[in-house]
Amino acid sequence: MKNMTSKEIIEMYKKSRDSLSPILDEIQEENGFISSNDITEISNYLDIPEKEIILFIKYKKNIKLEKQGENLVIVCKGPNCLKKGSLEIIKEIENKFNVKEGHTSNDGKLTLETQICFKKCGFAPNVQINGRIYSHCTKEEIVKTIRNVIN
Numbered sequence: 280m281k282n283m284t285s286k287e288i289i290e291m292y293k294k295s296r297d298s299l300s301p302i303l304d305e306i307q308e309e310n311g312f313i314s315s316n317d318i319t320e321i322s323n324y325l326d327i328p329e330k331e332i333i334l335f336i337k338y339k340k341n342i343k344l345e346k347q348g349e350n351l352v353i354v355c356k357g358p359n360c361l362k363k364g365s366l367e368i369i370k371e372i373e374n375k376f377n378v379k380e381g382h383t384s385n386d387g388k389l390t391l392e393t394q395i396c397f398k399k400c401g402f403a404p405n406v407q408i409n410g411r412i413y414s415h416c417t418k419e420e421i422v423k424t425i426r427n428v429i430n
Contacts, residue, residue, distance in 0.1 A: 289321055350428055
C-alpha cells in the first residue's frame with residue numbers, strides 16, 4: 280500500500296471511532312509521522328475533535344508527530360543511567376546539535392528521544408545511536424560519536 284496520500288488512507292476506513300487507531304498506524308507506516316494536516320483530515324472524516332486525536336496519539340506512544348531525523352539517538356533515563364549522568368548527556372546533545380528531547384533537529388539529521396530502560400543497568404549510562412548501544416559513556420564521547428555518525 281505504498282504511495283498513498285493520507286486522505287486516500289483515511290477514506291479506506293469506515294467513519295467510526297474504531298477506525299482511528301488503524302488510520303494512524305497506516306499513515307505512520309506510509310509517512311513516518313502524523314502531520315497536523317493529517318490530524319485535521321482525520322478529525323473531519325471521523326468527526327472526532329483534534330484535541331482528542333492528539334491525546335490518543337500521546338497515549339499510543341509509537342506514533343510520531345514530526346518526521347524522524349536521518350539518525351536516531353535514544354538516551355536511557357532508567358534509575359542507574361540517571362545516577363550516572365544521562366541527564367547531562369541529554370543536555371549536551373541538545374546544546375551541541377540544537378535539538379530538544381522528543382524532537383528532530385531543524386536540519387533533519389538527528390532525532391533525540393529517551394527511553395526508561397535498556398536493561399543494561401550495570402553499564403550505565405547507556406545511549407543508543409541508530410540501533411547500536413554505547414555504554415559507560417561520557418557526554419563528550421557521545422557527542423563525538425554522534426558527529427562521526429552524522430558526517
